[in-house]
Amino acid sequence: MNMKTEGTPEPDIARDATYYRAPEALRERVNAQLKDMARAERGPAMGRWMALAASFVAVSFVSWNAALMTASSRDGQIENQVLAAHVRSLMVPGHFVDVESTDQHTVKPWFAGKIDFAPPVRDLAADGYPLTGGRLDYIDGRRVAALTYKIRLHPVNVFVWPDAAAADSAPKMETVKGHSIAHWTRDGMRYWAVTDAGPQEISRFAELMAAG
Amino acid sequence: MSRHSDFSRSVMPHLDAAYNLARWLTRNDHDAEDVVQDAMIRAYRFFDSLREADARPWLLTIVRNTSYSWLQKNRPSDVVPIDDTSTLSADVVTIGHASPMETNPEVILLQSANRKLVNQALDDIPVGYREVLVMRELEDLSYKEIASIAGIPIGTVMSRLSRGRDLLRAALEQRMRKAS
Numbered sequence: 001m002n003m004k005t006e007g008t009p010e011p012d013i014a015r016d017a018t019y020y021r022a023p024e025a026l027r028e029r030v031n032a033q034l035k036d037m038a039r040a041e042r043g044p045a046m047g048r049w050m051a052l053a054a055s056f057v058a059v060s061f062v063s064w065n066a067a068l069m070t071a072s073s074r075d076g077q078i079e080n081q082v083l084a085a086h087v088r089s090l091m092v093p094g095h096f097v098d099v100e101s102t103d104q105h106t107v108k109p110w111f112a113g114k115i116d117f118a119p120p121v122r123d124l125a126a127d128g129y130p131l132t133g134g135r136l137d138y139i140d141g142r143r144v145a146a147l148t149y150k151i152r153l154h155p156v157n158v159f160v161w162p163d164a165a166a167a168d169s170a171p172k173m174e175t176v177k178g179h180s181i182a183h184w185t186r187d188g189m190r191y192w193a194v195t196d197a198g199p200q201e202i203s204r205f206a207e208l209m210a211a212g
Numbered sequence: 213m214s215r216h217s218d219f220s221r222s223v224m225p226h227l228d229a230a231y232n233l234a235r236w237l238t239r240n241d242h243d244a245e246d247v248v249q250d251a252m253i254r255a256y257r258f259f260d261s262l263r264e265a266d267a268r269p270w271l272l273t274i275v276r277n278t279s280y281s282w283l284q285k286n287r288p289s290d291v292v293p294i295d296d297t298s299t300l301s302a303d304v305v306t307i308g309h310a311s312p313m314e315t316n317p318e319v320i321l322l323q324s325a326n327r328k329l330v331n332q333a334l335d336d337i338p339v340g341y342r343e344v345l346v347m348r349e350l351e352d353l354s355y356k357e358i359a360s361i362a363g364i365p366i367g368t369v370m371s372r373l374s375r376g377r378d379l380l381r382a383a384l385e386q387r388m389r390k391a392s
Contacts, residue, residue, distance in 0.1 A: 013349035016330035022231035026245045030227065030252045031220075037256055038216035098281065112286050113363065114277065140257060 019123035024087050081139045086194040088159045097133030097148050107134045111145050119160040127208050154197035163190045171206035182206035219259050222267045230275045236346040237279040239335050251278040269357045294340040296368050333383035341376030
């Protein structure tokens with residue numbers, strides 16, 4: 001420490017403060033966790049490509065309209081990403097939510113500064129679909145908000161991101177590999193909800209969410 | 213090359229930097245480990261968003277966000293907003309008055325090599341100043357990198373560094389007075 005003329009000690013942080021190094025146990029835990037995640041990724045990734053290939057084949061058979069084909073296959077691609085993200089969120093323990101709250105006024109501000117849009121967070125507890133929290137995810141090449149709800153005991157992921165060009169559309173329902181998926185567009189936001197609850201349940205949930 | 217091996221090669225070498233920042237932000241070994249583990253999972257998820265050659269600032273941005281989320285949830289009182297506009301450093305006053313000429317031999321003895329006191333003093337100052345000092349002095353990051361990681365303008369980085377040093381000096385004096 002140097003002494004300033006007025007007697008104030010001048011701490012030298014670089015010399016005197018501790019540089020904390022990662023404990024070996026932490027390094028091992030992180031490596032193990034990464035290995036698990038890499039393994040989990042390889043499984044769904046195969047399925048994703050197969051499903052994507054299948055959706056291309058199906059679409060090219062039924063569609064006469066090239067523009068429609070592009071839109072549908074893009075939806076198919078998103079659908080597979082949404083499903084994979086949902087499965088992954090439940091696979092890694094403790095990573096379904098990053099902000100855990102049933103309060104929309106806690107969940108919504110949590111996203112501020114993490115993404116460049118404010119996801120509309122709706123409270124559907126009175127309708128039997130409590131909000132459980134939120135986290136960030138990655139769909140269609142961008143950061144998206146993932147809002148988490150419950151339909152009875154079934155976790156629901158609602159992925160939300162802005163798409164200014166998209167016109168409002170009513171919820172469309174699909175069932176993929178035992179999962180129910182609903183997607184709709186409202187006020188320039190795209191919504192994809194996915195759960196392993198039944199199609200009727202997701203349908204009612206989606207109608208309530210989209211009713212805004 | 214798999215995603216996993218790419219990640220191990222480009223991100224894992226910065227685990228010490230990740231831990232050091234998390235440890236200084238949470239001020240606790242156990243919490244820092246939790247935060248880093250969580251941050252590494254996020255980093256792996258968002259690995260595709262890494263564009264730069266140097267993964268360190270990118271990883272530290274994630275570690276910082278994770279640390280702040282953790283603090284907001286577990287110790288919200290730690291996260292005090294900083295008023296960068298005020299010219300008078302009011303925070304200095306709350307931490308302790310700069311003492312007049314210190315001639316006490318015990319104090320001078322303590323000053324010789326007291327890492328413990330410097331560590332404690334750095335822990336004493338608000339997290340917004342602590343983080344820029346740690347990133348600058350211990351991580352040797354540029355002003356530009358710190359600005360990007362903390363999401364503040366470069367001018368603010370410089371003013372926080374300067375005020376952070378004042379605060380640290382005041383906190384250190386107070387620690388020394390207590391110790392003597």
